Amino acid sequence: MPALPGPGLVPERAPAARAADARRLLARDGAVILTGWESTEDALFTAAAGVLGSRLRQLFPPRLRRAADAGPVHLHADSFDLLVDIGGVPVRHRDPDEDHVLIQCVRAPGSGGRSFLADAYRFADDCRADDPELWEFLTGTDVDLYGAWSPDLRGLPATPRVARHVEYTRTGRRIVRRAEGAVPLHRDPATAHVRAMLDRFGKTVRALEDGLPRFTLAEGEILLLDNYRCWHGREAHTGDRAVRILTLRTTDAR
Known part of the structure; x- marks a missing residue:
């Protein structure tokens, strides 16, 4: 795949x-589209095992997302901190350090809904040169990742x-986070400075979206992402759309 200007990526x-x-493609680009799969929940688990193999450590419950005539989903990396009690036993349904995500197209919308990706590593590297103050904030300031949602x-x-938005795992993998919480x-x-920088970060990322290349998934196809490296989003759409999502942790996760 020829390199695209800026952080845009077409898997x-x-x-x-x-x-x-x-x-190989996942290691090189941070994203790959897996073809030839039936549109089933089992396909996500089988695909994850086939590509990630013995690196798999923890799988979280798959999620079916349906939407009708929905607005856009802006660039983000999947992460959440959700712990539930089932019969008196704590069970983790989501993890802040999910390092891979699989998204399968179950039903394509009538129109719109095209996907887009950004290589967050390239974004961070460009930010260091283009906006040193923002880069210093992303790499040097602690925030509460989910405080906007917790109440x-x-x-x-x-x-x-x-x-921090940009951190490293103990094995040396870089994490570049992007969430609304x-x-x-x-x-x-x-506090005032942190709020201003969070707003600046959000606006800077949002400004990227119009210029990113678009792509679509056919029914059954699975988008596999390095969740530490790539941000993903989609356009608004009309009609019904459905995807299955599986997040997980590997041996390289934080």
Whole structure:
């Protein structure tokens, strides 16, 4: 795949029978489209096992997302902190450090709904040169990742999840986070500055979207993403649209 200007990314396709090709493309680009799969929930698990193999460590419950005549979904990386109690046993349904996500097209909408990706590593590298103040904030300031949601969402832990937008795992993988839930830490003396930088970050990312290349998934196709490296989103659409989503952790996760 020829390099695109800026952080835009169009993933290449790899058939189900060629897991090694998919693995290579995922390592190179941070994203790959897996073809030749039936539109079933089992396909997500089988595809994840085929491409990621023995690196798999933790799978979270798959989610079926349906939408009708929906607005756009802006660039983001999947992450959440959701712990539920089932029969007195704590069960994790989502994790802040999910490092891969699989998205399968179950039903394409009548019109619109095209997907787009950004290589967040390239965004961060460009940001260091283009906006050093924002880069310093992303790499050096702790925030509460889900504080904007915690008062209203049952199951989200009351303990703040403190992190920086750009961090590294103990194995050296870079994480570049992007979510809508981040807020300043409680009583942070720099609250006004943090709020201003979060707003600046959001506007900077949003400004990328119009210029990113678009692509579509056929029914059954699976978009596999390195969730530490790639942000994803989609356009508004008319008609019904449905996708299945599987998030997971590998041996390289934080």
